[in-house]
Structures are given as structure tokens and as C-alpha cells.
Amino acid sequence: MSDAPAVDDLLRTLAPQVVGIVSRRFGDFDSAEDAVQEALLAAARRWPVDGLPDEPRAWLVTTASRRLVDLWRSDAARREREARVIAWEVPAHDPVGHDDSLTLLLLCCHPSLTPASAIALTLRAVGGLTTAEIAQAFLVPEATMAQRISRAKATIRASGAAFRMPSGDDHDVRLRSALHVLYLLFNEGYASTHGATVQRIELSREAIRLTRLLVDGVPDHAEAVGLLALMLLLEARAPARSDDSGALVPLPEQDRSRWDAGLVAEGLGLLGRAMSFGAVGEYQLQAAIAAVHDRAPTAADTDWDEILTLYVLLEDVTGNPVVTLNRAVAVAMAHGPRAALEVVDEVEDRLGTTHRWLAVRGQLLEMAGERDAAADLLDRAAATATNEAERRHLATRAARLRAPRA
Structure with missing residues (x-):
């Protein structure tokens, strides 16, 4: 047995x-x-x-x-x-010296697939999870997930992609797609968009395992190594991100003694290796930001000027409005909430209806002393949040702001 x-x-x-x-x-x-x-x-x-x-x-x-x-x-x-x-006669002993795992990963993350389909197919074909396990992880019926996987394979078949390691430009495109898929998979585990819990460790850990597989195949790829560093530096905080009741614990309030020092050390080492390759991309920059937080012994020791500089670089690289929101938080910590509110308002037309934008602006108004306006925005953010733990956290903050002062 x-x-x-x-x-x-x-x-x-x-x-x-x-x-x-x-x-x-x-x-x-x-x-x-x-x-x-x-x-x-x-x-x-x-x-x-x-x-x-x-x-x-x-x-x-x-x-x-x-x-x-x-x-x-x-x-x-x-x-x-x-x-x-x-x-075909199957050999009596395992064949050695050849592993198609990277080829398979790049096929399952084919650019013709939607991210949701690529994630599902990758988890089944490369991760070895059953359809039922994947459906449970993403809180959808098993039949729905089975259809998603079936459609993903049909899309790959229709694309004419062969089962072989891509080369040249195709290899670069497939690799970028794989990095994006693994990044999204990790994020869904680290900060779940649905469900009752802050995070789903089984997804973030599977993303880390698959990213290690990818890095083994392309050990000198700066962004692949940077992505793995980012995942480890964030995953290190997992034990402190919720309390015994399952409530979300914001980064400034986390007990840093509960962070996984081994993952922090490995992540920092990988980040140094990624940066040594020269060209710097978005995953390396995100890892560098995570590293500033992880190096700080306490929240008060965080170097917000360095974080702000890194967010400016990341914003230039990505043009992503969510990065702008994160930059606003760094601006608030370095230069005060009023300056940060101006940054948040730059992306209101793109993100103003999302719970993330409402929550950040509410946080900044709270820092500026506008308690009632902050509570209103936090209530609106709670109403649009799809993760139950995050919804409870936002609603609790809003209620606290409305409570009479002693």
C-alpha cells in the first residue's frame, strides 16, 4: 500500500x-x-x-x-x-532524457485560447487535476468546466498547432501567453475573485509548481524567473492574510512574523537573478515592489519612495489602469492623500464602477479625514465586490467610519 x-x-x-x-x-x-x-x-x-x-x-x-x-x-x-x-510496443522501462512538459505547457497556453480556457486546460493536461477538481476550484458546475476544456482543445485543433516545441517568433508569443496564464492563475488563488475565502491556496501553489516547471525549461528567461520570484514573495504572506475567523487582514496590519521566511529568501534570490539578465519587464518590476514590502521589518519601515518609483516604471511598461491605482496608494504614503486622489481620478473613466477603484478612493478619503464620503464609497465597493471575505472587510470598514466617535 x-x-x-x-x-x-x-x-x-x-x-x-x-x-x-x-x-x-x-x-x-x-x-x-x-x-x-x-x-x-x-x-x-x-x-x-x-x-x-x-x-x-x-x-x-x-x-x-x-x-x-x-x-x-x-x-x-x-x-x-x-x-x-x-x-506500438510500450517499452518495459521508462524512456529517459526527454520531457515534453514545457512543450505541453506552451500548447495549453496557446494564444488563440481565452485565459479562462487556457487555465482550465493547463490545470488538467499539465497539472493532472480532474475536471471535477478544476470545477470545484473555480466554483462552477463540472459540466461547465468539461465544456470549457473541450472547447479549448477544439480551438487548438482548429489552429493547426502541432505537438512540438515552437520556434522563433512563435516560441516567444507562446511563452508570453504562458506567463500571462500562470500569472492569472496565481492571482485567482492569491486574491480570489469569488467565494467566501480571501485566497485559495491550492490554486496559487499549483501556479507556483507550474511556473517552476516553466523556469526549468527556460532558466535564463528574465520574465519567467521574475514571475516565479513575484509568486514566492507574495505567497510568503499567505499565513498572515486572514485571521482565525477567515477575515481579510490588510498588509499594514499583518503579523510579519507569520510570513514564510524561506519563500521570501528564495523569492529575493530569484529576483536578483532575474535582474542580472539585463532587460526588465513587468513581472520583474512587480516582484521588485513585493520585495520592498517583504524586506521591511514593519509596515512603518516600508520604503514608499522606492515603491513609488517602481510603480511609475511599471505604469510606463504596462499602461494598465490598475497599476495607476496602486501608484495612487504609494503616492498617498509618500506625499499624502490629496495628491493621491488626483491620481485616482485619472482613471475614473476606465475603472470608476469597479469595487477596486471605489475601495482605493474610499481609503484615500479616509486618510484625508473625510469619513462620511469615505464610508459611502466603501459601502459601494462592498456592494460590487464578488469575494465574500473582501465584501465583509469593506462593509466593516464603512460601518466603523459611521460609528460615533468616543
């Missing part, structure tokens, strides 16, 4: 390798991914009871291949491919 959590970890590691082997052998990523998913489910049921096979990867490849035979036998038009499956 084998330990079930250890089996799960092994299957998550082997999943992209097996999908890669079967897809490359038979030239059908769509069917191969389905077959491997069934092989993983079979292994998850049998290995904890029967024990690990001598060659776990070969066991999965064999099982997935047999499933392909069953699938293709039911389709007369695919008999030629059936013959190819039957003719």
Missing part, C-alpha cells in the same frame, strides 16, 4: 510527461489527453491499494494507450490510427 498524498504528488509530476509521450507518439493531443486523464484516475484508485508499479510512467503510458485503442475501435474511420496504437 502506498501513501495517497504521495501518489497524488507523483501523478501530478508524471501527468504532463505522459500526455507528451502519448501525444507525440500518435499525433492526437485531444484524444491522448482524454486517455491520460482516465489513466491518472485509474492510478489514483489502484496505486494507494496495490502499491506503486516498478515503472510508474510506463504504467500510465500503457494504460492510456489501451484506452486509446478502446476509443478508436468504436470509430471505423479511425482504424488506421488503431493499427498504429496496436503496433
Whole structure:
């Protein structure tokens, strides 16, 4: 008998390798991914009871291949491919020296996919999660997630993308897309847009695991290393981001002794490595901002002038109005809330109806002493927030501002 959590970890590691082997052998990523998913489910049921096979990867490849035979036998038009499956003898020992995990990741993050579809397909094909697990993580019905994954594979098939490592400009485009998908996946785990909890650790940790896989494949890519650094520097704060009741704890109020010092140290080391490559991109800049916070022993020790400088650079690189909102907070801490309110108003036409804009402007009005106006905006922000923990936090702040002063 084998330990079930250890089996799960092994299957998550082997999943992209097996999908890669079967897809490359038979030239059908769509069917191969389905077959491997069934092989993983079979292994998850049998290995904890029967024990690990001598060659776990070969066991999965064999099982997935047999499933392909069953699938293709039911389709007369695919008999030629059936013959190819039957003719192929799975080696008795695992093949060594070749891992298609990065190729698979770049395929699942194909630029033709929407981010939601790419995330779902990546979690299943590369992460080894079941459709049910992914649906549960994103709080949607399993049938909805199954359709999303099916459409994603159909889109890749229609794009004509082959199962091989892209080259040249295509490689650069695919890599940028993969970085974006992994960044969005991490953000959904770190600051969940829906649900009752502040964060969903299982998603942020899976994003970190997949980003490590990516960095292993492109160890000298500055933005890939920078993204991993960013994730680790933020994930280090996870133990302090909510209290025992599940309520959100803002960064200035967090108990920094609860931060994961090991993740901070690793993140800082990766950031230094990323910066040494020369060109600086958005993920490196975000990691640099996170590093300033993580280096500060207390909130009062935060170097807001450095953070403000970094946000100005990040805004120049991205042109993202959300970065402007974050810059406004830095302006408030460095130069006062009145100057920051002017910055926030620069993006009202683009973000003025979002809970994030309302919350930031409410926070600045509170800092400026305009308690009633601040409470009104925080109430509006709470009404539009989709995460229950964040909604409660904003509503509590608004109520506190309205409470009579002692």
C-alpha cells in the first residue's frame, strides 16, 4: 500500500510527461489527453491499494494507450490510427532524457485560447487535476468546466498547432501567453475573485509548481524567473492574510512574523537573478515592489519612495489602469492623500464602477479625514465586490467610519 498524498504528488509530476509521450507518439493531443486523464484516475484508485508499479510512467503510458485503442475501435474511420496504437510496443522501462512538459505547457497556453480556457486546460493536461477538481476550484458546475476544456482543445485543433516545441517568433508569443496564464492563475488563488475565502491556496501553489516547471525549461528567461520570484514573495504572506475567523487582514496590519521566511529568501534570490539578465519587464518590476514590502521589518519601515518609483516604471511598461491605482496608494504614503486622489481620478473613466477603484478612493478619503464620503464609497465597493471575505472587510470598514466617535 502506498501513501495517497504521495501518489497524488507523483501523478501530478508524471501527468504532463505522459500526455507528451502519448501525444507525440500518435499525433492526437485531444484524444491522448482524454486517455491520460482516465489513466491518472485509474492510478489514483489502484496505486494507494496495490502499491506503486516498478515503472510508474510506463504504467500510465500503457494504460492510456489501451484506452486509446478502446476509443478508436468504436470509430471505423479511425482504424488506421488503431493499427498504429496496436503496433506500438510500450517499452518495459521508462524512456529517459526527454520531457515534453514545457512543450505541453506552451500548447495549453496557446494564444488563440481565452485565459479562462487556457487555465482550465493547463490545470488538467499539465497539472493532472480532474475536471471535477478544476470545477470545484473555480466554483462552477463540472459540466461547465468539461465544456470549457473541450472547447479549448477544439480551438487548438482548429489552429493547426502541432505537438512540438515552437520556434522563433512563435516560441516567444507562446511563452508570453504562458506567463500571462500562470500569472492569472496565481492571482485567482492569491486574491480570489469569488467565494467566501480571501485566497485559495491550492490554486496559487499549483501556479507556483507550474511556473517552476516553466523556469526549468527556460532558466535564463528574465520574465519567467521574475514571475516565479513575484509568486514566492507574495505567497510568503499567505499565513498572515486572514485571521482565525477567515477575515481579510490588510498588509499594514499583518503579523510579519507569520510570513514564510524561506519563500521570501528564495523569492529575493530569484529576483536578483532575474535582474542580472539585463532587460526588465513587468513581472520583474512587480516582484521588485513585493520585495520592498517583504524586506521591511514593519509596515512603518516600508520604503514608499522606492515603491513609488517602481510603480511609475511599471505604469510606463504596462499602461494598465490598475497599476495607476496602486501608484495612487504609494503616492498617498509618500506625499499624502490629496495628491493621491488626483491620481485616482485619472482613471475614473476606465475603472470608476469597479469595487477596486471605489475601495482605493474610499481609503484615500479616509486618510484625508473625510469619513462620511469615505464610508459611502466603501459601502459601494462592498456592494460590487464578488469575494465574500473582501465584501465583509469593506462593509466593516464603512460601518466603523459611521460609528460615533468616543
